[in-house]
Each structure stands twice: as C-alpha cells, then as structure tokens.
Amino acid sequence: MINEYVSRKVALKDMQPCAICSKPSTTVLYNASGPDWLYTCDIHLQDNLQFTIPIYSKEYNDAVAQLKVVKRKMDTLISAQSRLGSWDGWVTKIFTKKDKEKKDGSESTEPAPAEPADVPLEVKEDADTLLETQAMYRKLLDEVTELQGKNRKYELAKIMFESRVQRKKTEQMNRERYRKEQENYSNTDPKELLQKHVFPSVPQQETQ
Template identity: 50%
Template sequence: MINEYACRKVALRDTKSCLVCHKPSTTVLYNKSGPDWFYTCDIHLQDNPQFATPVYDKEYENVLTKMKSLKNELNSNAGASGSSWDSWVSKVFIKMDKDADKPKDTDPANTPEPAVRTQAQIQEEYNATLDTLTTLRKKNKMYQLSPQMFESRVQLKKREEMLKEQRRKQEEAYTNTDPDELLTKFSFPQVPNTSTNEDNGNNVNPGSI
C-alpha cells in the first residue's frame, strides 16, 4: 500500500466519527492502493505532522521557490537602505573607479543599464506570489500519513485480510462437506420417543386394575 491519501467530502447523511477525536465528520482520507479510508476532522490536517502532511505538486514548489527568492531580495534591499553614510560613500567611489576603467571609446548611449526595481515593486510581486501560494495550499487534496500512522493502517489492513481469509476457508470447508459424512463424524443427540409409552398407557383395560 502506498502512503498517498486523497481528501474527499461526503454527504451529511454519511457522517461518521473522526479517527482521532471521534467527533462527527464528513471529511474522508482515501487511499486507492489499499484500498483504505477513514474519517478525520479538517483541523487535524492543518500543521499536524504527527498525523499527516500535505503533498504538493510541482506548481506549488515552483511558486514557493519564487516567493523565497523575492523575500531574500526584499531583505537585501532593506539592509542596503539602512546602511551607514560611509558605506554609501564607498559605493560611490567604487562606481567612479569602475567608470574610470572603462575604455574611452565606449559610447554610454549604446550600453543599456540594468533595470532596477524599487522596493515597492518587489513587495507588490511578493504579495501576489503569496496569494497564489495560499490558493494552491487551499486547493491541495493529497496527504501523506506520518510513518507511525501509516504503519498502523498497514497492520490493520493485514489483520482484516487474515480474518477475511479465515472466514473464506471456513465457509468453503462447510460447503464442501457431505451431510452423510457429518452424520458419521458427529453423534447427534436422540430425541426420546414417548409416543410408545403413551400408546401403551391409553390401551390399558380399566377393568384389569
């Protein structure tokens, strides 16, 4: 059985108790490789790695990587804006030295300067990326159980299969048994025959008493 469970919702009439807290729930985790399923509350699927963790797709991972990059860029710009006057002066002189080292025949008009984004632009893109990430988190329906939880489900399925196999063998043995063979193997209790005694009592001549 693969440790992949899809989160599904059932109708209110199909509500059953949660596996964790035993409260009524309409949320089901379903594993088609088992098959295996059980009811759980939505709150148990939120930030609860001891029970289950979400499994996100490639799109989510790409958006998350982009958001981390934007966050680092924001932090870097924030640190640069808060630097000291000496640091700013040093950067100015470094830029002047680089300009002095450029060839004299270079036409500045033909050298495009790299576009520099403002802090507000980076923050706006970061907020939009965060909204996208939040939407993808809400749309996610796949979960992976913790190792301990998944092992308990595997052992439960094994016990169920063993009991099912035992019942199948018992039913098969009973079905294939000849009734005459049962009579020879087992001695069934005999019902006392009281009809003869009753008949004898009814045929007694009253005059002979």
C-alpha cells in the first residue's frame, strides 16, 4: 500500500468518528491502494504535520517556485531603493557643505564623503519596476493560497501510516481465516459466519 490519501466527503448519514478526536465527521481520507480509509475532522488536516503532510500539485509547486523568484527580485529592488535613499542623503550633504563653505569662506578640512559607486542612476526608474513586482508578488501569493486550499491529497505521518499498514495486515489475516473457515466448514450457516466477521465497507463518496 502506498502512502497517498485523498480527502473525500461522505453524506451526513454516513458520518463516522474522527480518528483523532472521535467527533463524528463527514470527511474521510481514502487510500485506493489499500484500500484504506480513516475519518477525520477537516481541522486536523491543516498545519498538522504529525498527522498528515499535504501532497501538492505540480501547479502549486511551480507557483511557489515562481513566488520565490519574484520575492528575490522584489528584495533586490527594495534594497536598491534604500541605497538610493542614502545616495540622496549624500547629495544633500554635499550641498549643505557647499553652503557652509560659502559662508565662512574657508576650506573645510573634513574630506568629502566618497560617492557610493554601486548606485546606478536608473535605480529611480526601478521604482516603477518595484511597484509592478510587488503587484505580481501579491497576485502569486493569492494563487498559492488558493491552490493550497484546493489540495485534497495527503501523505500520512510515518508512525500513523505504519500503524495503518499493520492494521491492514491484521485485517487481511482475518479475511484469510474467514475464507479458510468457509472452506473447512462449508456446512456452517453463512449468516453465522458473517456475524463472526464483520468487515468494514468502503465509504461512499457523497453524490452532489
């Protein structure tokens, strides 16, 4: 059995106790490769890595990667803008100094501050680029949030999954025993046998 569960909704009449807190729930995590399933409240599926880890779509991962690129660009532009701020400060200082020199008519002994070499003049034009980048960042962030909300695929936390696998094995052993009993005691009333072995039935997805 592979560790891949999809969250599904069942009808209200089919709700069963949550595997975590035992409250009745209409959400079931279904694993077709088992098949295996367990009921859970929706709340346990959110930020609860000790229980489930979301398996996101390629679309989601691509959007996150793009978001990182845009974030880096945004940070670079922001730091360039703040350098421009200090460059502006440098210009102001020069003018203030010239004014002072005119007034007392003497050369200042204070050396002129060095012009920061790494501030390109096109940084000002980058202010517009920064606004565009920030808008793109917000748009991507919304997209990532939406795709995150849409996710239905989960992986169970390791210990949790191992206990499901163990449970599955026990269930299979029981089925096997049931089959053998049927063979050995073909005269036994099938109803009686069924009462001895109650097998869970696969949850039906709610029809909408």
